[in-house]
Amino acid sequence: MKKQNIETICVQGGYNPGNGQPRQLPIVQSTTYRYDTSADMGKLFDLESDGYMYSRLANPTCDMVAKKIAALEGGTAAMLTSSGQAANFFAIFNIASCKDHIVASSTIYGGTFNLFSVTMQRMGIEFTFVNPDCTEEELNAAFKPNTKAVFGETIANPALTVLDIEKFAKAAHDHGVPLIIDNTFATPVNCRPFEWGADIVTHSTTKYMEGHAATIGGCIVDSGKFDWAKYPDKFPGLCTPDESYHGVTYTKRFGLEGAFITKAVAQLMRDFGSTPSPQSAFLLSLGLESLPIRMERHCSNAMKMAEFLESNDKISWVNYPDLESNKYHELAKKYLPNGSCGVISFGIKGGRKKAEEFMGHLTLASIETHVADSRTCCLHPASSTHRQMTDVQLSEAGVAEDLIRLSVGLENIDDLIEDVKNALNQI
Numbered sequence: 001m002k003k004q005n006i007e008t009i010c011v012q013g014g015y016n017p018g019n020g021q022p023r024q025l026p027i028v029q030s031t032t033y034r035y036d037t038s039a040d041m042g043k044l045f046d047l048e049s050d051g052y053m054y055s056r057l058a059n060p061t062c063d064m065v066a067k068k069i070a071a072l073e074g075g076t077a078a079m080l081t082s083s084g085q086a087a088n089f090f091a092i093f094n095i096a097s098c099k100d101h102i103v104a105s106s107t108i109y110g111g112t113f114n115l116f117s118v119t120m121q122r123m124g125i126e127f128t129f130v131n132p133d134c135t136e137e138e139l140n141a142a143f144k145p146n147t148k149a150v151f152g153e154t155i156a157n158p159a160l161t162v163l164d165i166e167k168f169a170k171a172a173h174d175h176g177v178p179l180i181i182d183n184t185f186a187t188p189v190n191c192r193p194f195e196w197g198a199d200i201v202t203h204s205t206t207k208y209m210e211g212h213a214a215t216i217g218g219c220i221v222d223s224g225k226f227d228w229a230k231y232p233d234k235f236p237g238l239c240t241p242d243e244s245y246h247g248v249t250y251t252k253r254f255g256l257e258g259a260f261i262t263k264a265v266a267q268l269m270r271d272f273g274s275t276p277s278p279q280s281a282f283l284l285s286l287g288l289e290s291l292p293i294r295m296e297r298h299c300s301n302a303m304k305m306a307e308f309l310e311s312n313d314k315i316s317w318v319n320y321p322d323l324e325s326n327k328y329h330e331l332a333k334k335y336l337p338n339g340s341c342g343v344i345s346f347g348i349k350g351g352r353k354k355a356e357e358f359m360g361h362l363t364l365a366s367i368e369t370h371v372a373d374s375r376t377c378c379l380h381p382a383s384s385t386h387r388q389m390t391d392v393q394l395s396e397a398g399v400a401e402d403l404i405r406l407s408v409g410l411e412n413i414d415d416l417i418e419d420v421k422n423a424l425n426q427i
């Protein structure tokens with residue numbers, strides 16, 4: 001059959017009911033699975049047969065949703081995690097351990113930055129952060145003999161920088177390591193990083209993928225293209241026998257297409273247990289059914305809002321990749337031809353005080369730390385998530401003291417612009 005288009009995979013991917021079976025994805029609400037003989041069970045433990053044994057490792061509902069996301073990204077295998085944080089942690093910890101090194105873009109989500117620069121640093125993994133706009137030379141200079149991966153976000157949250165994925169993929173591959181891309185803001189509807197050379201994709205499905213602010217979740221997808229076996233000294237965990245798993249060698253037993261995800265499930269899910277519930281996976285699948293339609297509306301609403309803000313004289317600056325005036329517009333046209341996402345950042349003349357005042361007058365857009373769901377919301381980082389920082393520290397973090405992050409939802413855009421206009425008129 002011809003390769004399906006993304007809208008079709010969003011609705012029908014991952015689950016093919018047989019004769020008389022439920023049309024909608026069944027929620028398998030069971031921690032455990034029954035077998036006839038101990039020998040049957042033994043084969044599962046040796047990874048010699050397919051099947052389920054305990055839902056901390058794998059659950060049929062979660063697996064079907066993972067399969068749908070793998071198809072959406074054009075990958076060979078995927079696993080769901082209980083959050084985006086767990087997805088990024090597992091994606092890196094699956095191939096890096098104490099005394100290893102990672103190159104990462106400096107404009108990444110604050111939670112990921114903290115995970116890397118504080119918590120994983122404590123585990124002995126070192127990170128070098130590079131400006132995503134750096135030259136190839138500067139990027140290459142960040143690598144060390146013990147570098148195991150490169151990490152970046154397609155569209156960074158909240159900086160909204162657009163990553164030159166091909167530039168980062170080339171540098172990673174020249175140094176014999178994979179490129180891991182957090183594709184949360186773009187979603188596979190607007191960008192499929194594997195088509196540009198990325199090897200592993202991660203998601204916080206909490207955002208657009210689930211889309212309704214109803215459930216936290218994450219996902220890791222493998223392209224199946226990175227040849228771990230070519231660098232056995234760099235990736236011993238994938239290329240030599242795992243004594244904690246009956247001596248299995250993941251690359252030999254599961255091939256390029258299955259080694260990375262099988263190891264992540266067998267070792268990391270087993271030991272850390274950041275498993276999503278089947279109920280959460282079901283909600284994610286339900287959200288995915290409408291993802292292409294929602295992304296189109298998020299983007300067209302955000303574009304109209306960005307244009308309105310740009311034309312208003314109380315606004316000092318607007319940052320949205322789809323605006324022609326934007327620094328990343330050329331990269332956005334290349335990697336995100338159908339639109340970027342629904343998140344805009346902008347500044348108000350009069351700085352911090354006016355920003356807080358403005359937000360207090362909004363009625364439709366609510367003040368939240370969330371982004372990327374159906375309801376419009378906004379945040380003033382300098383007085384909330386980043387309030388402990390001085391103005392100097394804020395500017396170093398790329399968060400101007402007047403910056404407002406606006407996540408444009410699915411409401412009628414005329415109503416949203418009216419709401420913003422009213423609030424601006426009152427300051």
Ligand SMILES: *Cc1c(COP(=O)(O)O)cnc(C)c1O
Pocket residue numbers: 083084085086109111112153157182184185203204205206207216217218
């Ligand atoms: C929110 C977010 C995360 C963290 O995901 P959670 O689901 O909140 O754990 C990671 N990366 C990006 C780009 C995000 O926006």
